[in-house]
Each structure stands twice: as C-alpha cells, then as structure tokens.
Amino acid sequence: xxxAAPADAPATPLPLSGVRVIDVGNFLAGPYAASMLGEFGxxxxxxxxxxxxxxxxxxxxxxxxxxATLKWLSEAxxxxxxxxxxxxxxxxxxxxxxxxxxDVLIENFRPGTMEEWGLGWKELSAANPGLVMLRVSGYxxxxxxxxxxxxxxxxQAFGGLNYLAGFPGETPVLPGTVPLGDYIAxxxxxxxxxxxxxxxDATGRGQxxxxxxxxxxxxxxxxxxxxxxxxxxxxxxxxxxxxxxxxHGHFKTKDDKWIAIACTTDKMFERLAVAMGQPHxxxxxxxxxxxxxxxxxxxxxxxxxxxxxxxxxxxxxxxxLDEEVPVGNVNSIADIFADEHFIARGNLAHVQVxxxxxxxxxxxxxxxxxxxxRITNLGPTLGNATTEVMRELLGMADSEIxxxxxxxxx
Amino acid sequence: xxxxxxxxxTDTSKLPLAGIRVVxxxxxxxxPYCATVLGEFGxxxxxxxxxxxxxxxRRFGTPSKRGDTLTWMSESxxxxxxxxxxxxxxxxxxxxxxxxxxxxxxENFRTGTLEKWGLGWDVLHEINPRLIMLRVTGYxxxxxxxxxxxxxxxxxxxxxxxxxxxxxxxxxxTPGSTTLGDYMTGLYGCLGVLMALRHRDATGEGQYVDAAxxxxxxxxxxELAPAxxxxxxxxxxxxxxxxxxxxxHGHFATKDGKxxxxxxxxDKLFMRLATAMGRPELASSSTYGVQATRLQHxxxxxxxxxxxxxxxxxxEVLERCYxxxxxxxxxNNIADIFGDRQFHARRNLxxxxxxxxxxSIIVPSPVPLLSxxxxxxxxxGPRLGQHTDEVLREVLGLSADEIAKLRxxxxx
Numbered sequence: 001x002x003x004a005a006p007a008d009a010p011a012t013p014l015p016l017s018g019v020r021v022i023d024v025g026n027f028l029a030g031p032y033a034a035s036m037l038g039e040f041g042x043x044x045x046x047x048x049x050x051x052x053x054x055x056x057x058x059x060x061x062x063x064x065x066x067x068a069t070l071k072w073l074s075e076a077x078x079x080x081x082x083x084x085x086x087x088x089x090x091x092x093x094x095x096x097x098x099x100x101x102x103d104v105l106i107e108n109f110r111p112g113t114m115e116e117w118g119l120g121w122k123e124l125s126a127a128n129p130g131l132v133m134l135r136v137s138g139y140x141x142x143x144x145x146x147x148x149x150x151x152x153x154x155x156q157a158f159g160g161l162n163y164l165a166g167f168p169g170e171t172p173v174l175p176g177t178v179p180l181g182d183y184i185a186x187x188x189x190x191x192x193x194x195x196x197x198x199x200x201d202a203t204g205r206g207q208x209x210x211x212x213x214x215x216x217x218x219x220x221x222x223x224x225x226x227x228x229x230x231x232x233x234x235x236x237x238x239x240x241x242x243x244x245x246x247x248h249g250h251f252k253t254k255d256d257k258w259i260a261i262a263c264t265t266d267k268m269f270e271r272l273a274v275a276m277g278q279p280h281x282x283x284x285x286x287x288x289x290x291x292x293x294x295x296x297x298x299x300x301x302x303x304x305x306x307x308x309x310x311x312x313x314x315x316x317x318x319x320x321l322d323e324e325v326p327v328g329n330v331n332s333i334a335d336i337f338a339d340e341h342f343i344a345r346g347n348l349a350h351v352q353v354x355x356x357x358x359x360x361x362x363x364x365x366x367x368x369x370x371x372x373x374r375i376t377n378l379g380p381t382l383g384n385a386t387t388e389v390m391r392e393l394l395g396m397a398d399s400e401i402x403x404x405x406x407x408x409x410x
Numbered sequence: 411x412x413x414x415x416x417x418x419x420t421d422t423s424k425l426p427l428a429g430i431r432v433v434x435x436x437x438x439x440x441x442p443y444c445a446t447v448l449g450e451f452g453x454x455x456x457x458x459x460x461x462x463x464x465x466x467x468r469r470f471g472t473p474s475k476r477g478d479t480l481t482w483m484s485e486s487x488x489x490x491x492x493x494x495x496x497x498x499x500x501x502x503x504x505x506x507x508x509x510x511x512x513x514x515x516x517e518n519f520r521t522g523t524l525e526k527w528g529l530g531w532d533v534l535h536e537i538n539p540r541l542i543m544l545r546v547t548g549y550x551x552x553x554x555x556x557x558x559x560x561x562x563x564x565x566x567x568x569x570x571x572x573x574x575x576x577x578x579x580x581x582x583x584t585p586g587s588t589t590l591g592d593y594m595t596g597l598y599g600c601l602g603v604l605m606a607l608r609h610r611d612a613t614g615e616g617q618y619v620d621a622a623x624x625x626x627x628x629x630x631x632x633e634l635a636p637a638x639x640x641x642x643x644x645x646x647x648x649x650x651x652x653x654x655x656x657x658x659h660g661h662f663a664t665k666d667g668k669x670x671x672x673x674x675x676x677d678k679l680f681m682r683l684a685t686a687m688g689r690p691e692l693a694s695s696s697t698y699g700v701q702a703t704r705l706q707h708x709x710x711x712x713x714x715x716x717x718x719x720x721x722x723x724x725x726e727v728l729e730r731c732y733x734x735x736x737x738x739x740x741x742n743n744i745a746d747i748f749g750d751r752q753f754h755a756r757r758n759l760x761x762x763x764x765x766x767x768x769x770s771i772i773v774p775s776p777v778p779l780l781s782x783x784x785x786x787x788x789x790x791g792p793r794l795g796q797h798t799d800e801v802l803r804e805v806l807g808l809s810a811d812e813i814a815k816l817r818x819x820x821x822x
Contacts, residue, residue: 015609028632040605059655059675061637070636140779143755148732153659154739157671158752161586162661163741165575171650172661172669172741175586176571176627178653183630187597192778194604195451199426199783207782215758218747219777220593222439223471225759226480228744229772230472235744240576240583244471248563250572250582258582260567264470268559321558326548328564328624330573330582333638333645336628344553347625348635360639365625366602367550369531370617371609 014041015371019197022047022098024086025108027056028075028179029152029213030136032186033193034106038078039364039373042104045389046076046380047095050083050408053382063356067382073353074361076379083383083410086117090409095119096127097394103200104193108136111146121208131206132196134189140212152181152213159217160224167239185216246293246300247272250330251308251316258330259308259316266290268326275323276307351378386410425452426783430607431805432514433458435496437465439485439589440562440623441518441546443596444603448514449488450776450785456512456801457486457792458505461493461820464794475767478791483764484773486791492802493795493822496527500821505529507806510538514603518546521556531618542606543618544599550622562591565623570631576647585627594626651712657704658683658711661741662719662727669741670719670727677701682734687718762790798822 019042023034031046031054038044048054053067060071084098085091096119099105105124107114114120124131135141138150138158156162156175165175192209200206218225224235235243242248245264252258263269266288273282281303282288293300308316313329320327329335336342349363364373390396390410404410422428430453434445442457442465449455459465467486471479494508495501506529509515515534517524524530534541545551548560549568566572566585575585602619610616637643651660658680659673674680677699684693692714693699704711719727724740731738740746747753760775776785802808802822816822 013609013613015605015612036601055676060633061641061643061654063640070633070640074633074636139752140756143752145752148739149735149737150739151673151675151737153673154671154737156586157661157669157741158739160742160744160747162671163669163743164584165586166577166583166650167581171577171663173576173583173650174574174648174652174660175590176566176575177631177634178648178659179632180571180585180630184594184597187594187601188778190601191447191597191604192780194601194608195426195783196780198604198608202426205782207780210779210781211777212756214752215756215774215777218753218758219774220590221587221774222589222593223479223481223484224744225747226474226484226771226773227472228748229759229761229770230474230480232745233472238584238588240581242563242584242588248588249584250567252581258567258573260564260572262561262563264561265466324559326559326561326564328558328560328568330567331570332573333570333631333634333643335573336570336635337638341549341553341555342628345550345622345625347628348639358639359636361636362629362631365621365629366598367620368602368606368617369620370615371606 013371014373015368017041019043019104020102021045021104021106022102023079023106025106025136026054027059027108028182029185030106030108030134030189032075032183033134033190034079035075035077036186036190037104037193039375040371044079045098045102045385046079046081047084047098048081048382050085050383050410053081053083057379057382065355068356068379070359073359073378077361077375078377079380080385080389081380081383082386082389085409086119088409090404090407092118094394094404094409096123098389099124099131100127101393102128102131103197104132104134106134106189110149111135111137111141125206129206130200130204132193132200132209133206134193134209134211136185136189136211136213138213140215141210150213152179155213156181156217159214160221161217164235164237166237168237170237172237181213181217184220185211185213188216188219241297241301245290246297247304249301251304253308253313253316254310255312257313259313260328260330261304261320262326264326269293271323272304272320272325275319275325276303278303349375351375353378383410422452422454422788424783425786427452430454430513431511432456432516433508433512434489434516436516436518436546438467438470439481439592440595441516441544441599442467443485443593444544444599445489445516446485446487447596447600448603450787451783453514455489456508456797457489457491458494458508459491459794461495461795461822464491464493468794474764474771475769476764476793478793480771483771483790487773487787488789489792490797490801491792491795492798495821496529498821500816500819502528504806504816504821506537509534509541511805512538512541513607514542514544516544516599520559521547521551535616539616540610540614541616542603542610543616544603544621545618546595546599546621546623548623550625551620560623562589562623565591566627569624569627570634571627574645574647577649578647578652580647582647591623591627594630595621595623598626652708656701657708658715660712662716664719664724664727665721666723668724670724670738671741672715672731672736672738674737679737680704682736683715683731686730686734686736760787762787764790795822
C-alpha cells in the first residue's frame, strides 16, 4: 500500500500527531471518528478479533482480496490492525496494557459487553486515568432501551429522521444513504473527543463520551421539537419540497434528469422568474411574496415543473446560474465523477492498494489551511501491525509473541 | 410532559472551552451551528449581526411569542448578540479590534464578500496570527463553482445524497430534513476548529478551515465512489426496503397505519426475525437462511415480512422483535418522540423559559454527552443587539458616550 499524497506535497504538520487512538469498534458508528482523527495525524490502532476481524471487512462490495470490501478499504483508512481476543483473560490483560499507553479508546459494543469482559470504565480508568473513551451505541449507555440492538437504520428511524423522508401519506423511504446516522454520530463523537482531550491536557483527567446514534440524528432536526412543544404540530413527510419555502425542491428536465432549485427568499424567486423569462411572476400582485407562494404552492410548482421540463438539464442550470438562482444537479455517482468541481477540490482521492490497484475514495474533509489531513493507507489487512505493536509498544519478546499467537490470543 | 428544565447556572468557568472567545458573523445554520456546539461546552460566543434585521434565521420557520423563530431560539442558545454594520468603515474598524481579542471566527458569506469589506484572511491573520477562521460555503473557497450560491437543498443534490432518496425511478425526495447538510457541515467545521485550536495551542499558529456543504454529504456516501470507480456501479434510489447487501432491510407498515424499521444485516439476525414471526423454518438453509438467497428472492422475503407486519399493530411487531433481539424500531414522528421513555431518560428534550415572554420552549439538549464536562444550555437565542453595550464596554473598553455615538451613526 502506498502513500496517497502526491510526491510534491509539502510536509505540513498534523494537529493530532502524538495522539494514540485504540479503535475496538465494528462497522462505522465510532470507528469513523477514529478515521477522522487518523486523517489528522493520530495513530489509530484497530483492535480486532484474531480470526474474524471487523465484520465490515466483509460487508459491501467485494474486491480481489479477501476481507477487504470497498467499504472497509475506504473507511478504515490510515488505521493499523492489531489482533487481540478480548474474550480471553490474557487478551484482556494485554488490552489494558495497550490502553495504558493510549490517549483515546473508541468502542461501539452493546452497552454492558465491555463490562462483561472486565473492561468497564473502572478497570480502564485504573489502567489510564487520563483516558478519553468514546462509547457509541444505538440508544446510548443509559435509559430503558440501552441494551437493544441498534443499527444506524433502526436508530435513524427511532431518532425521527426516516419518518420525514418520502411523499406525504406514502411509504417513508431511506434518507439517502443507509448509515447516515453512523456518520453523524461519529462526528459528534470526534468533537467530544477533541473537547475531552483539551480538558485532559488541562487537568490530567479523562472521561467518557456517550453517544446514542438516535440522539445524534434527533439533534439535527432543527425546529421540529420546539414546534411540537409549542402547538402540537407534527412534521410530516415533505416529498421533494419544503414546508417553509416555495419553489424549493427537485424538478425533472427534458432529458430525464433531475435538478434542485431552492428559492428560500423572495429575492431568489425574483431571480428564478427572470431566468424563466417570466419576471412578472415575481410581482407583488402575483407570487412575489413567500406566503403567497406557499398558499399557491401547487400552481407555483407547476409553472416550474413545466419550465424545467421544457429544457435539458444543462440549459436549466445555465439559465439559473446566470441569474444566481440557487440551483444544482441531482448528481448520481457517475455525474460526480465527471464533475470538474469535485476533481478540483480533491474530493476523489486515488490510493494504490497492494494486490488491488487504484481505489478511489472520498478525500479528507474539512480542509485545514496549515495542517491539512491526509490519507496514508486504506483499510489494513487483518493484524498487519500486531507484531510491531507487541514488540515496540509493549516491549514483548518474539518468543512471547509466538506463544500468544499459538494460543490465538493475538 | 416530564421534560427537564435546563440548568440555569451561568458559571461557565468549569466548562472545557471556558476562556475561548468565538465570533459568529455567519447566518442561518451551517457555520453558526459550529459556534453553537462550542458555546454549549463553554466558549463565549458573540453573534455579530447587522443592526437592521440581524441573522435571517430570526425569520426562518415558526415564530416564538417573542417574534424570533423557534429555530433561532434553539440554535442560538448561549450566544450573545452584538450588532455591527460591516458595510461601514467604522464597523470594519471595530470588528478588527474585536478580532484581535478573538480565538475563533465563524463565517459563511459568499466567497469574496469579506475580502470586499477589507476583512479577508490575510488581513485578519495579520491582526491576530493566532486566529482560527471557519469558512463555510456551498462549494468551498476553491474550485470552479466556488462563487455559486449554495443552500443545503442544492448541496444535498450536488453531493449525491438526494439522488439516492426516493422510490426507484420516482422523484428524488428530501433526505429527511432540508437542513441536514447545514448541520453536518457545522459538525465538520467544529471538528476542524477544535483540531486547529490544538495546533495553535502547541505552535501559536492560527489557520482557516474551509468547509463546503456538498462535501459533508458526499463524505457520507460510504462506498459509492470506490464502487463506481472499480465496477461502474451507479447506485439508484433505494426506496423503502432495498439494500444491496441485506434483506429484509427497510420500512414496513403495521395494521394501525404506523411504520417500523427492520434490518437483518446477517443470517443470525434473520433467524431471530423468523423466530419473532413464529416461522423459524424460513431461516433454514433450504429456504431463506442465507443472505445471498434472500437477496435473490428479495421480493418474496419482503412480501412475507410485509404481510406479517401488516397483521399486527406497531406495538405488537416491536414487542415480538425485541423479545428475540431482532433489530427493529418504530419510525418515530415528533409526537412519538415526546412520548418516548428513552428520550426522557436521556434528557434529550429540555424545556427552557424565555425570560421576556415566559414562553417555555422545548429544544434538543446538547450532544454528545460528556461525563466530566457536560455541555449546557444557559440561555436561548438572544434578542437582536441584546449584548451590544456590554460587549463593547467589556471587550473593547468603549465608554457609554462612544457607544451612543456609534448607535446614532447606526454602526451598531
């Protein structure tokens, strides 16, 4: 596996160099936080079961290599794999030694699982009082549902997001990508870790960050809770439109493609009316006022539907952009690969993987001017750093490593 | 309703971001939400707004009794409002003085706007080399589309997530919430700011963080990019019960007109579902026990689950699924959420009284939950200019006379 950075890339510093993260989670919720920290310089040790490893290795689209789906390769970027069996007492002891030499621990087992293995907060903080621990689960570490199994799909539904996607009165659909909640929960987790690291640097004290996937999703639903609290209004599915602005949605073009138009304000609608060659629509007697447009939503949308349907997507886009109407293609992944902006921003990163070749993955975000993140490698093979970590970090003799291997502890 | 009342303590000195000053000159949700999160954990957030009208978020959505919208009240929590007209030279001068005493600046103007006012990165960095600046736009600060207007709706479309939401071949729908991309970008921005703060504390060097709305949603499209690059796979809209790798996996209607989500990512989980349905034979190797077989007979498997769910109420379906540990849950609407024990136990809903009108507004509490240094809501969104005088006096050392003159000239 080779370095993804171009050969002439300047050697900028990384803000998290010197931070060691243990990621003992599976799939994405939590482990994605580790991926982000790794992009910005943290050393991430992915601790996996010696035989099976993280099931994400086998979930998704397969490659020519066993235990390396595209999902694994992309999302386990920059990690090193270390195998330890936490179900064996010797594995637990080994793990505690590793924790003592780390700054951050990330896990997403069902609440209570680590405690059953003798790896609860009591044991972990005894091994390392400054430890910052991120715990991600479907429902969080507390409350009546904490023990329920919670995948992103279930947690997103429970958190109120899935109810809102789809047409009014029809089947609720998946809101775009299946593990959206995993990504959002991980973002909150990574922020929690950064805040906790700051507190630890100031006081020496570690702490636990507890994230329920459902509450991470619920937190991003703007005024829905407040509006229900005030007058009992239940937000329903809004189809391809919006309840607060019109026209604001997805429209089909003559060449059977889709385009998004968002007229959040009267000024934006005025621009759209000009782009459509019908500036009179934005007069005060007609649809110049947002409230009037919302009241006559169907008529206004119909006008836009007809106009957009009479032109190919490139024509609609050009006319809207000329007037500075907020507009954009509803891109498929094929559209994205052909888009000059994605390419210019480095959003599609090419990384060489041994035995597989070129793999294209989403680049690092956000962009930091002085300390940009980087991709050094994609998802590692199972146990690729076990020997290195046992020998160099834990100071273990080769014979001891051999013995642990024979007993399948590592 | 047994919502909790927010802690009213104003002592922020024990919070982990105490001593960090954030200036938020951004509007609506994306960059301001970064400041919101920093404020929950103790940063002093100064919301700098235009003296007339202020942030458009004050008018976007449902109004509260005080007039400002509910989203403003909720998402401008803990902030102090300071008015300043950056289109006037005197406003620019005051702003520069403020920046000299600031750690983090959040902005989301169209590219080039701050530069036009003489407040570009070079200028601000020279005034305060330790400054960290978050810049959020639809398309980022670079690239061919950088000057295009960008809202989250457009970003969802461009970033590839709107294309995936909806029934196969049907109209692409909003992926749940029109501001999803705003929040996600606020989160990426916040993470960038916290990493930049760490680097600054170590080296003294500030920097800017460049976040684009479309990039935040594109980053969450899991293996879409590598699968297209390697095999030319173009993922289409998933509908309600389609997943390329797992079946059954989706939304199913119950007898009482409600919906449940069921997801069987593995054979073991399908076996549990079959048991919950009272038909363990469905999970045998000769029927649907193997994922590949289920995916092949997706239509039949979904039909069986649909029929079963349709014959029971939501509570009955969930009870049976929970009893066998099948991953299942309700598709909660906001009324369901207000009635749910888990939300109450985790205190996800907090009622905060607005002091002027006495209106009690229920808002989501801070996420994530930190055990030693939890975030807090100390106040809801401020009135426009509520803290102008105190900030000009305390932070910039202006006298009452000077403030009165600025006000007369409509600089503040």
